[in-house]
Amino acid sequence: MAPCKQWMKLAGDDRLNNEYEIGVESFINYAFGKTGEKEKIKCPCVKCKNSSFGSPNMVRDHLLTFGIIQSYNFWYHHGERVGEDAFESPTVGDDDGLIESDGEDEMETLLRDFFPNNCGFAENDMHDGSSSTRREDPNDESMRFYRLFDDFQKPLYEGSISSTLSAIVNLLHIKTLGRWSNESFTMLLNFLKTQLLQKESSLPDCFNDAKKIVKDLGLSYEKIDACVNDCMLFWKDDEQLEHCKVCKAARWKQGKHSGETRTRENGKRIPQKVLRYFPLKPRLQRLFMCSKTASDMRWHNERQAEIGVLNHPSNGKAWQDFDENHPSFSSEPRNVRLGLISDGFNPFSNIANPYSIWPVMLVPYNLPPWVCMKQSSMMLSMLVPGPKGPGDAIDVYLQPLIEELKELWEVGVETYDASKCENFKMHAALLTTINDFPAYGILSGWSTKGKLACPCCHKKNSLFEVEKLL
Known part of the structure; x- marks a missing residue:
């Protein structure tokens, strides 16, 4: 124990x-x-x-x-x-300092929030006496998501205390912690279905089926092949290319001696470099499909701000100037303001093994200050592969995110607010970036070396004087 x-x-x-x-x-x-x-x-x-x-x-x-x-x-x-x-x-807790834990499973809480029959809002909101309050049905995308949750919240088999989704998530968690291969995970599923569970159990047959369920819920990522020299992405119009159109490097790994293209057991060719990209729009939509997080996304507008106290980005000058310059955006408090975080690190404990992978994360600043900077609130946007840092070529990898941000700014996306039971057009804007000085130079394209190291002072300070100030 x-x-x-x-x-x-x-x-x-x-x-x-x-x-x-x-x-x-x-x-x-x-x-x-x-x-x-x-x-x-x-x-x-x-x-x-x-x-x-x-x-x-x-x-x-x-x-x-x-x-x-x-x-x-x-x-x-x-x-x-x-x-x-x-x-x-x-x-x-409060009062005497202790409260009893209700022992409710986290997955059950999540499923209850997303369950379509209550539209994701609290029961006391339904009976607030305001009969004139207009309730809208979720849009098609939201209803598809709710139906999936409704299907997967059903018991794994008759009499089971675990739902299908809960079982899949826990098994995938064990697979990750145990570093199991896909084949061994499929073998485990087959053993559970044929030897331990009832025949009518809804457990998936293989790893790919389990992965598909997670993907359908918007919790997966896209793989985009990249040039081994960081020149371009094999994406959109260039998706079918076999060689980089800049440096002519091969897209696929080749055998050292044979020179032939390497393939996996299923016959698929192995790319030399792969970008993992997590689509932004469905993840922002999910924030409004849960009653609790939907109300938190309006916290910055509905709270009673203390004058002269800086306890949230909305109290800052950057936020206020943005509202003045873009009144149409600020008129809808549910529009999302994001912060971008990025830096390189070595994922291996052995420092002697040089490797630099670059995660790019996004933070929704709409949330309360005690929530928005928690690890659980940070959304991983992409993983830029190593072994070397992308340098100035990070712009190549940021293309999918930039395109999605532009679409969210100009067009928006239809979103369902579960706390108010209404649909609205959600827009998003990138408000700030968080990084150290070298990463700032990479992201912004400004040279942080030599005489023009400081982006504010320009010629007045050298790199060493800037470092002393930092």
């Missing part, structure tokens, strides 16, 4: 109390007991991030000094396994 994890929520000075220290000790004892290690385990502090090993004393000192990774709620690196019983404890 995994120990109580409430102590992980303590931060700052709260780490000095006995509850946090007891939690650290329980974690260390649990980790060494589950992993079977006697001398060293991975350190999950915010500095090491499970990338280095340490003795019990070192891990204890790091956790007390730097704190534990807040998002590390499933201790996979320290022996915890899916399905393991967890220590049940009350959660921190």
Whole structure:
């Protein structure tokens, strides 16, 4: 049984109390007991991030000094396994400081919010006495999404406590954590269907079927082949090309000795470089299809702002200037303002292995400040492949995102607001970018080296003077 994890929520000075220290000790004892290690385990502090090993004393000192990774709620690196019983404890709340956890499954909560029969809004909103309030049916795209959720929320088989969607999501999660191959995952599904589950179970037959269900719900990504030298994307009009039209490099991997195009077992050719792109429009639409997030997307407009207090981007001058310059956009508070985050990092723990992959993420600033900068609110937009950073060629990879942003700005997309039960035309705009100075130079195209390093001062400061200011 995994120990109580409430102590992980303590931060700052709260780490000095006995509850946090007891939690650290329980974690260390649990980790060494589950992993079977006697001398060293991975350190999950915010500095090491499970990338280095340490003795019990070192891990204890790091956790007390730097704190534990807040998002590390499933201790996979320290022996915890899916399905393991967890220590049940009350959660921190109001009044006496404790409230009882209702124990509701997260998937059930999600399914309830999306269930079409209640249109995604709270029951008390339906009976507020305002009979004149106009309720609209969801548009075709929203209804298709709701019907899918309705279908997949049905039990896996008669008498099952798990829904089809919940089972698929949990199995795919285990596959990811366990680093299973697609073939082994298909073998597991076949074994479950033929040996353990009832014949009428709705479990998919193979990995591709499970992946298709996730894709139909708008939770998948698109693969776009790219030139190995970052010259172009094999996309749209260039989708059928076999060689880069700039450098003439081959699109497909070739054998070192034979020179023949390499293929997978299914006969498909293997591209040299692939961009993973997550479409933006359906993900923004999903924010309004849940009653809770739909109301949060209007928070910046419906709250009572304190004069002279900067607690949200909407209090800033950039937001206010944008509203003045684009009154038609700001007239609809549900229009989305986005921030773009990007930088390169090495995904491997071995620093000696040079590799740089560039994630591009988007943050919806409409959300309340305690929500918008959480990891769960950040939307991964694309993964620019390595092994080298794209440099100035990042513009090549940003093409799908830029095209979608332009369409959202000029045309918009029909969206259903579940909290108000009405359809509206949603637009979006990119308001800010978040990055360090070198990444700023790559994204903006401004040279951050030499005499013109600073984009504001131009000739007045050199690169070294700018770095001193930073």
